[in-house]
Structure formats: C-alpha cells, structure tokens
Amino acid sequence: MLFRLPSTSRFRLQTCHWLILALMFGLTACDQKSEKAETGSAREGEQALVKVGSISIFESDLALHLKEKGILRADEDIRLEALRQLTSRAQLVQAALDAKLDQDPVVRAEFARILSTQYKEHALFPQLKSIAPPLPEARLRELYQANESRYRSNEKRQAAVLWLNAGKDVNRQKQYEEKLAAAREWFFKNSDLEKHPEQGFSMLGIDYSEHQSSRYKGGIVGWMEREGGMDGWTKAVAEIVFSLKNPGDVSGVIVRDEGVFLVRYLAMEPAVLRPFESVSDELEKAEIKRLRDEAEASFMKALADKYPSQKLSSATQESQ
Known part of the structure; x- marks a missing residue:
C-alpha cells in the first residue's frame, strides 16, 4: 500500500492503488486510443497475454507480479493463477477508469509522486550515485587549505x-x-x-x-x-x-x-590546527554532499528550462 487513509476510505484506497498501477504500466484509458498507443520500452516487441477493455497485460507484467510474490520459478499452473490475479486486477482498474477515478485528486497526486520518483530514479539517481568516495586526495587537500580557519581553534x-x-x-x-x-x-x-x-x-x-x-x-x-x-x-x-x-x-x-x-x-x-588526516573524512562527506546538491539543482533547472510552467488565472482572479 502506497499511503494510508482512514478506515472509511479503504475501498477508495484500493481502487486508487490498482488504478495507479495501470497508469504506471502506460495503460491510461483516458483517451481510449488504439492499441498502437500502448508503446514504450517495456512494451516494444511484446505480445499482450490478456486484454481487459483498454488494459493489456504483458509478459513483463506477469514477470513482475511473480517477482513481487517471491516466486523465482513458476510452472504453468502458477503462471495461470498469477495471470488470473492480474486479470482480476485489470477488471477492477478498468471499472475505476470507467468511473473516472483517474481524475480523483488523490489518484492524481499519488500518480504524480510515483512518476516523479520513478523519473528521478531513472535519470537523476545514477548521476548522484556516481558522485561517491573516494575523492582525489589532491582535491581534499585543496579544500582543507581553502577552509583552514574552520579547523583551527583560536x-x-x-x-x-x-x-x-x-x-x-x-x-x-x-x-x-x-x-x-x-x-x-x-x-x-x-x-x-x-x-x-x-x-x-x-x-x-x-x-x-x-x-x-x-x-x-x-x-x-x-x-x-x-x-x-x-x-x-x-x-x-x-x-x-x-x-x-x-x-x-x-x-x-x-x-x-x-x-x-x-x-x-x-x-x-x-591556537591548534587539526591535521588534514583527522578531517579528511569530514571534508569528503561535505564535498560529496555539495556535488550531489549541485547536480540535483542542475537537473531540476534543466527540467524547468525544458518544461516551463504557465501561470493561469486563479479562481479568485477570475471571480473578480
């Protein structure tokens, strides 16, 4: 479960969960477009195993479902049961789509969180992961000399x-x-x-x-x-x-x-100057954090430049 709601909203939460999964599969039925629209890196070259309304279930979906259940080797009966479960889920999702629950603010907010997190994991996190110890000692000594006053007691x-x-x-x-x-x-x-x-x-x-x-x-x-x-x-x-x-x-x-x-x-x-050796780890951690913060800021700026926001008139302004 992705988030918690009061007990009175459990059914709504479950429906939102399945709907979000459908959207994550790239199976948005809002447009009710042809099957050609169901493309993407996870779908290229795949044949649908089952189709429920506008929702198709692919081999990659079945493999993920089995993996999430901890099933590493599945015989035909296990695969059929897993596919039955996915079909039932797809039926629920299609019903939710027909009920326009994809426009529910809770679903939209959760979908936005999932997509933004997934995109960061895909496009940003590898960059951040590459900024890792060990950093060159020459660079750390340069930082040490530039910030010597921080390591000197008066x-x-x-x-x-x-x-x-x-x-x-x-x-x-x-x-x-x-x-x-x-x-x-x-x-x-x-x-x-x-x-x-x-x-x-x-x-x-x-x-x-x-x-x-x-x-x-x-x-x-x-x-x-x-x-x-x-x-x-x-x-x-x-x-x-x-x-x-x-x-x-x-x-x-x-x-x-x-x-x-x-x-x-x-x-x-x-006055005592702490030796380089005693602060090198501290220097390295601080520099890695700075570089990662810088990389993330650059990443977000590039997104803002590519997808500029458009300010619309607020309801308050329109009423005036």
Whole structure:
C-alpha cells in the first residue's frame, strides 16, 4: 500500500492503488486510443497475454507480479493463477477508469509522486550515485587549505580580574583607581602569589572586586578568546589580557567605560590546527554532499528550462 487513509476510505484506497498501477504500466484509458498507443520500452516487441477493455497485460507484467510474490520459478499452473490475479486486477482498474477515478485528486497526486520518483530514479539517481568516495586526495587537500580557519581553534587565555564599577562618578572613579593601585602594589610585594598564576589574585578579590561570580575565586573568570564575549565587560577583559605578554603578567590599573580594571594573565591555550588526516573524512562527506546538491539543482533547472510552467488565472482572479 502506497499511503494510508482512514478506515472509511479503504475501498477508495484500493481502487486508487490498482488504478495507479495501470497508469504506471502506460495503460491510461483516458483517451481510449488504439492499441498502437500502448508503446514504450517495456512494451516494444511484446505480445499482450490478456486484454481487459483498454488494459493489456504483458509478459513483463506477469514477470513482475511473480517477482513481487517471491516466486523465482513458476510452472504453468502458477503462471495461470498469477495471470488470473492480474486479470482480476485489470477488471477492477478498468471499472475505476470507467468511473473516472483517474481524475480523483488523490489518484492524481499519488500518480504524480510515483512518476516523479520513478523519473528521478531513472535519470537523476545514477548521476548522484556516481558522485561517491573516494575523492582525489589532491582535491581534499585543496579544500582543507581553502577552509583552514574552520579547523583551527583560536588561542585562549585565562584571566583573573579585580573590577570596581565607578559608573559616571568621576570622584569615585579616582578613588577606585587608587584602591586598585594599592592592591597591585600589595600583589607585587607578595612573592609567593606572584609565582603562582593559578591562584589569580587570591584573597584580594574579596575586598577589591565587585564582580560577584569571581571575587571569591581569586578573581578568576576563566578562558576567553581575543574577541571576548557578547557583552562589553568581557570584551574589555579580553582586550586587556591579550595585551599582556607572558602568563603571570599583571596589567596596570585601567579605566574604561565598563569600570576600573586590574587584570592578570594566568595561562594560555595556543591556537591548534587539526591535521588534514583527522578531517579528511569530514571534508569528503561535505564535498560529496555539495556535488550531489549541485547536480540535483542542475537537473531540476534543466527540467524547468525544458518544461516551463504557465501561470493561469486563479479562481479568485477570475471571480473578480
């Protein structure tokens, strides 16, 4: 069964199914044309075994019917029974055609889906199947070099921060500058703290920082890249920490619109480029998908050029 409908539509579905099969055989009786019209690659050179109204049953139809039932070798009795089944089906289909069910929207939609899928399998899928691994390594290396930035992780630095928010109060800003300058002076007098960057600013954070998430953690705010985060505060910290030269270095007291900062550069994770060998499979899959998408787009464009659509007036437009 090709699709599902509510139980109340089962008979309609079965009729549609047989009708679609008849149409797939190339046996459309809508025109009621002569038997000469019943041509096509599957019919050339074949003699009809049975004819029911406008529908002919050929040897190829019988062979397909037996194959679908899993019968690889059929004696005469089995062939006759299979042909009887096909004849019964053809009688149902002819009745459906006479009842104009070939014009039913459900049948038309299903027929369109079947034909479009069959045509793709015939004309497009072989092209897509031919685009398959392995792709030339030279091409993959070319893609790797062209997209190197995708496989490179940026340098990251870990920072500790003492921060006081003066707002737009100039006097408070001066007081905070002096307060952080005193903290910086105390830091450099503590040789043990200076030798252990992993401690950040240690206990200084409690009394010399208003940054709630880091003040009880030695001022440590974690790892960041050069561009910082989405907000101005992290961008300011990133800019300061990336201006420092070596892990362990401490900035001067810096005043910015975001507040008054004292930043320590704790550690660094260098930029890393993933080697070609580790991304070659990923590159190949992406390139195959791109080539297949390109082939399918070209295929559909050729169809559109060959069979241009014609826009007709809609019912709404006609009523106006």
